Amino acid sequence: MALSWLTTLAQTTAEPWTDSELKPTQELADQINDSGKKKPLIINVGPQAVIPGSLDAGPGSEKDNIKKLEKILSTQDKNREVVIYCGCCPFAKCPNVRPAFKAVKEQGFTQARLLNIPKNIKTDWIDKNYPVQ
Amino acid sequence: MRNIKLFIGFASLLFFLNQERSLAQKPIEVGDLAPEIVLPTPGGKMVSLSSMKGNLVLVDFWASWCAPCVQEQPELKKLYAKYHHPSQTGVNLDIYAVSLDSKKDAWERAIKKLDLPWTQVSDLKFWTSPVAKTYQLEGIPFNVLVDQKGYIIALNLHGEQLDQFLSKRVGK
Numbered sequence: 028m029a030l031s032w033l034t035t036l037a038q039t040t041a042e043p044w045t046d047s048e049l050k051p052t053q054e055l056a057d058q059i060n061d062s063g064k065k066k067p068l069i070i071n072v073g074p075q076a077v078i079p080g081s082l083d084a085g086p087g088s089e090k091d092n093i094k095k096l097e098k099i100l101s102t103q104d105k106n107r108e109v110v111i112y113c114g115c116c117p118f119a120k121c122p123n124v125r126p127a128f129k130a131v132k133e134q135g136f137t138q139a140r141l142l143n144i145p146k147n148i149k150t151d152w153i154d155k156n157y158p159v160q
Numbered sequence: 161m162r163n164i165k166l167f168i169g170f171a172s173l174l175f176f177l178n179q180e181r182s183l184a185q186k187p188i189e190v191g192d193l194a195p196e197i198v199l200p201t202p203g204g205k206m207v208s209l210s211s212m213k214g215n216l217v218l219v220d221f222w223a224s225w226c227a228p229c230v231q232e233q234p235e236l237k238k239l240y241a242k243y244h245h246p247s248q249t250g251v252n253l254d255i256y257a258v259s260l261d262s263k264k265d266a267w268e269r270a271i272k273k274l275d276l277p278w279t280q281v282s283d284l285k286f287w288t289s290p291v292a293k294t295y296q297l298e299g300i301p302f303n304v305l306v307d308q309k310g311y312i313i314a315l316n317l318h319g320e321q322l323d324q325f326l327s328k329r330v331g332k
Contacts, residue, residue, distance in 0.1 A: 039202060074223070074225040074261070074262050074263065074264035074266075074286055075263075075286035075288075076286075077286065077287070077288060086225060107262075115225055115226065115288065116226060116299060117299070119230065120227065122227060130329075131176075146298065146299060147287060147290055147298075147299055148286075148287045149287035149288075149293075149297065149298075150298055150299075153288060158290060
């Protein structure tokens, strides 16, 4: 029991995001599809922007792209919802989401979200017929 | 007569639905004819998978942004050196690498840096590439081994397993 709790704690503390900061794909797709809904700022931090309306900072593993991301964020309201996504591969293997999410948090955004793409953008977004640009 | 017509209509509907289902859901399997791929090389030349018939072809799905894929390339180079002997008689290994890159410069830089001698193709469409759908890719690295006649003989073998499989097939 204690071991299980420690494992969970280790897993939780290892990531820069919490479970509640993971944005469900369906929720974002609904926001994009419903013209009446408030739109978050969507930023690609992976190899290719796929989601309509998303800005392209480029892979978060590269320092220059983190600077690009910070520049995009610098003009935004800190209370606006910011959703970053990569989708190259499962989170465990992704080199992009961690530095990018940390950068969003460090800029003081109160609604920083990471799009919950457990596998990749094809399986978890494109194959579900969510909007693609 | 009306019953016969109804029966034929119902049977046709069942047949049609079954066909639709099988077309939509049939997974890529060993024994299938490998679906054709025709994509451009970095130089813009269109190269088809079928043009490599006569060789044992490893279709390697990779990308410069995929760390495990890049890590695997030196291993593939060793296997290529071991089994790629086009001038000799017997089975020859060739590699048809399909990249899911989206940025041409990144793709070209990776090929150059890794010094990959085999055929490289890409439509630079990342995960939106139709090939990813055709081959039902769930993640990369992923590979398909195709025999001399174009039939799939193995799926997603890596490392020692791939080497062992090739050593049995090459030289047959």
